[in-house]
Amino acid sequence: MSLVKFKRGPMENFLVSDFFNTDDFFDNRLLNKEMNAPALNIKETKEAFEVELAAPGFEKKDFDVTIDEGCLKISAESSKSAEEKDDNYTRKEFSYSSFEKKLQLPDSVKEEDVKANYKDGVLRFNLAKKEEAKIHKPKKVEIA
Known part of the structure; x- marks a missing residue:
């Protein structure tokens, strides 16, 4: 066996x-x-949070960005199509891509002062901090 x-x-x-x-x-x-959803990086500085979202292949008009109740919602939708006709054949191509990403913003972000730009396939946000939340240098306290 x-x-x-x-x-x-x-x-x-x-x-x-x-x-x-x-x-x-x-x-x-x-x-x-x-x-x-594309990858994203978040960096905190003294003045703001900087967010970078890698989204190549999209155009600025494809994005929809909203802030509602402390939540930053980023969504994008893109579709493309091409058609080539000849006597013997027809070739059609199309593509569709979309994503949605939601980020809960800290209370320290000034929602009315959020800036965004899209260049070279990267969507960048600058989320300014409220004055009381900014990182300050330590202050030396003299003892009397």
Whole structure:
């Protein structure tokens, strides 16, 4: 008698693996719009928070940015299509991409003083801090 290793199909291994949680996969990856959202960097300075969001392939008009109840919502939608006709064939191409990203802003941000610009595929925000939240240098206190 010889032992033969059981071979499973590619999808069966994928779904039955001990290291794969199907509930987690379907809940967080296929249904979560933020999985498609571009990467972002947040840097804090003395005066503001600087946010950079990498979104190449979009144009300025594709973005919709709102601030509502302390939440910065960034969304973008872009679609392109091209068609080429010849006597023997027709070639059509199209693409569609979108994302949505929400950031809860700290209370220290002045919502009325948020600035944004888009250049070279990077959307940049400058989120100014309220005066009382700005980082100040330590003050030496003399003891009497």
